[in-house]
Amino acid sequence: MSQSALPRHIAIIMDGNGRWAKKRLLPRTAGHKVGLDTFVNTVDACSDMGIEYLTVYAFSSENWNREASEVTALMELMSRGITKYEPEMVRKNIRLKLMGDIDRFEEKYRKPLLDVQERLSKNSGMTLCICLSYGGRQEIVRAFNLLAQQGKTEITAEDISANLYSAGVPDPDLVIRTSGEYRISNFLLWQSAYSEYYFADVFWPDFDKSELEKAIESYAKRERRFGR
Numbered sequence: 001m002s003q004s005a006l007p008r009h010i011a012i013i014m015d016g017n018g019r020w021a022k023k024r025l026l027p028r029t030a031g032h033k034v035g036l037d038t039f040v041n042t043v044d045a046c047s048d049m050g051i052e053y054l055t056v057y058a059f060s061s062e063n064w065n066r067e068a069s070e071v072t073a074l075m076e077l078m079s080r081g082i083t084k085y086e087p088e089m090v091r092k093n094i095r096l097k098l099m100g101d102i103d104r105f106e107e108k109y110r111k112p113l114l115d116v117q118e119r120l121s122k123n124s125g126m127t128l129c130i131c132l133s134y135g136g137r138q139e140i141v142r143a144f145n146l147l148a149q150q151g152k153t154e155i156t157a158e159d160i161s162a163n164l165y166s167a168g169v170p171d172p173d174l175v176i177r178t179s180g181e182y183r184i185s186n187f188l189l190w191q192s193a194y195s196e197y198y199f200a201d202v203f204w205p206d207f208d209k210s211e212l213e214k215a216i217e218s219y220a221k222r223e224r225r226f227g228r
Ligand code: IPE
Pocket: 014, 015, 016, 017, 018, 019, 020, 058, 059, 060, 063, 074, 179, 204
């Protein structure tokens, strides 16, 4: 595939860990564990392919309403997973950007994540954005509040973009959701105005490189018109 057919920014709703586990009579957390491996493999694949930006939806604002034990398991997995994967991200020159209300995380999970983000902040390879405690509506409301605090009364679309967590990141070209659900679940509402969508039937733990390639091939065949 030619480089120009590659999306510059891929965003992924990593869904279906629980059902993947249920199908195997395993606890939901077992699905999240394998899902973390899929995440690492996907980051590797995108970085190797030369994708400039990868954004993943790891934990939504609404996911706080899950059972406390699942929330804790997810926090632990993400915090330990990112720390463990740091050397590889250093080797691949990956820049990390956390997006969401990270302050809601307990200090013991938040600190390691922020530390890795800081250490990788000067890297110049692929930018990996991880949405944690993230909601698209919450992000837009936060942007308006930031603008109000700046005393803005006349607000432009550029002002809003510049005050989102994603400030400085181009809008996603391709948004992928796994697990056969056809909904957006509060993901990148503002940024995905003209994104191409791709829905994969497989659960997230089964989303391998060939599935990623299928999504990119589908994207490459599409004609984007932007209303013209
Ligand atoms: C995605 O898998 C991971 C998170 C939302 C944190 P789910 O946990 O939503 O799995 P399903 O959708 O219930 O199968």
